[in-house]
Amino acid sequence: EPKKGISTARWSSSVDSSLVFSASPLPQPMVLSSKKDVLEFNDSGSLEYNFYRNSCPQAEQIVRAVVQRLHEARPDVGPALLRLVFHDCFIEGCDASVLLDAAEGIDSEKESPPNETLRGFDVIGIIKSELEEACPGVVSCADILVLAARDSVALAGGPFYPLCTGRRDSSNSFSDLATNELPSPFHDLSQTLASFASRGFDEREAVSLLGAHSVGVIHCKFLQNRLYNFSGTDEPDPSVETRFLNLMRSKCNNTHTSSFSSSATVYSYGSSLSSSGAQQSPSSPEEPGMAMDYEGPRSPFGTLYYHSLLQGRGILYVDQQLMAGEETGNWVRAYASHTSLFRRDFALAMMKLSNLQVLTAPTGHIRLNCSKVG
Numbered sequence: 001e002p003k004k005g006i007s008t009a010r011w012s013s014s015v016d017s018s019l020v021f022s023a024s025p026l027p028q029p030m031v032l033s034s035k036k037d038v039l040e041f042n043d044s045g046s047l048e049y050n051f052y053r054n055s056c057p058q059a060e061q062i063v064r065a066v067v068q069r070l071h072e073a074r075p076d077v078g079p080a081l082l083r084l085v086f087h088d089c090f091i092e093g094c095d096a097s098v099l100l101d102a103a104e105g106i107d108s109e110k111e112s113p114p115n116e117t118l119r120g121f122d123v124i125g126i127i128k129s130e131l132e133e134a135c136p137g138v139v140s141c142a143d144i145l146v147l148a149a150r151d152s153v154a155l156a157g158g159p160f161y162p163l164c165t166g167r168r169d170s171s172n173s174f175s176d177l178a179t180n181e182l183p184s185p186f187h188d189l190s191q192t193l194a195s196f197a198s199r200g201f202d203e204r205e206a207v208s209l210l211g212a213h214s215v216g217v218i219h220c221k222f223l224q225n226r227l228y229n230f231s232g233t234d235e236p237d238p239s240v241e242t243r244f245l246n247l248m249r250s251k252c253n254n255t256h257t258s259s260f261s262s263s264a265t266v267y268s269y270g271s272s273l274s275s276s277g278a279q280q281s282p283s284s285p286e287e288p289g290m291a292m293d294y295e296g297p298r299s300p301f302g303t304l305y306y307h308s309l310l311q312g313r314g315i316l317y318v319d320q321q322l323m324a325g326e327e328t329g330n331w332v333r334a335y336a337s338h339t340s341l342f343r344r345d346f347a348l349a350m351m352k353l354s355n356l357q358v359l360t361a362p363t364g365h366i367r368l369n370c371s372k373v374g
């Protein structure tokens with residue numbers, strides 16, 4: 001197994017905000033103070049800004065165009081891609097290990113329990129095949145993942161952030177690590193913070209990254225215990241606000257227990273996604289699901305998520321737990337009232353996430369099909 005270059009992104013809290021800006025709905029050409037700035041905030045070994053400038057100059061545009069096209073038809077692709085990058089980068093770094101199918105000698109991460117409901121593999125496949133047509137054998141699946149997630153954030157009304165490229169793909173998948181190391185929605189705050197800390201994220205960064213839970217779907221099985229039998233008490237989780245408890249119960253009826261994995265709650269705390277059709281549950285069209293934009297779909301990405309936590313309206317236990325710590329609670333309050341602070345912090349944390357333990361030449365390789373090694 002090739003040795004991985006650990007990226008130790010320099011991390012300063014005084015950040016030039018011109019690096020990070022909003023995009024609506026397609027990102028503008030990057031507004032950067034200088035190329036040096038981008039490199040500075042993407043300090044990740046041998047990744048390079050615009051790595052494909054000669055080998056495939058249109059690579060980033062192709063990714064963006066496909067994500068946008070698919071997103072128009074199916075607004076649920078954005079959240080799927082955003083979750084995918086988190087699950088890839090947290091397990092042995094951003095090396096596309098999450099995309100490999102099971103095969104001889106490969107225990108697919110896709111088959112680990114925490115990845116059971118991961119979606120978006122088909123979208124990555126479509127992007128990859130368009131890139132293979134334009135520049136055969138050049139663009140890695142690992143780069144596709146981080147770029148597609150970046151574009152998804154922008155399409156959801158979140159910040160656009162620059163990324164360096166040049167990641168290469170793993171030749172293995174790490175099913176056991178995924179099973180044991182992906183954070184659980186039932187974890188308490190200290191377990192969650194420990195998981196982030198082991199990847200170099202402090203409390204502020206953990207709170208900002210969880211702002212990704214502004215968009216997407218949550219299947220009822222992840223909240224069933226909070227609604228009906230919290231920690232074996234036969235009572236709901238006392239930290240859930242009463243009206244919200246009833247709302248969630250109406251979406252995740254206990255009688256569904258036998259088939260609850262097919263019912264989903266669409267959560268979208270006010271992003272452009274919710275206005276464009278997140279009413280139906282993407283992964284189970286026959287189940288209506290729940291649109292969480294009750295305070296208005298026009299609110300900025302992220303803000304409503306933090307507001308909801310302040311009101312005891314976090315959907316997952318792990319979300320609401322952010323209010324259980326003093327420092328994390330302070331960040332929740334800060335992000336609820338300072339959208340631009342959240343956008344900046346989220347963008348920086350996504351850049352850092354996208355650079356975790358990347359493989360660069362001569363390690364790793366470029367897959368031709370993202371779900372297969374050879």
Ligand code: HEM
Pocket residue numbers: 076078079080082083086117118119183184185186192209210212213215216217218219220222316318
């Ligand atoms: C403690 C950390 C985290 C835990 C325990 C967690 C857990 C979960 C769970 C249980 C779901 C619901 C999945 C389903 O019902 O199919 C979910 C959805 C999601 N998560 Fe997280 N998550 C965490 C952090 C993150 C981070 C850091 C990101 C991205 C930066 C992220 C992005 C998403 C997205 C976008 C969805 C919606 C996916 C979709 O619509 O298919 N999560 N998460």
Ligand SMILES: [Ca+2]
Pocket residue numbers: 087088089090091092093094095096097098
């Ligand atoms: Ca990985």
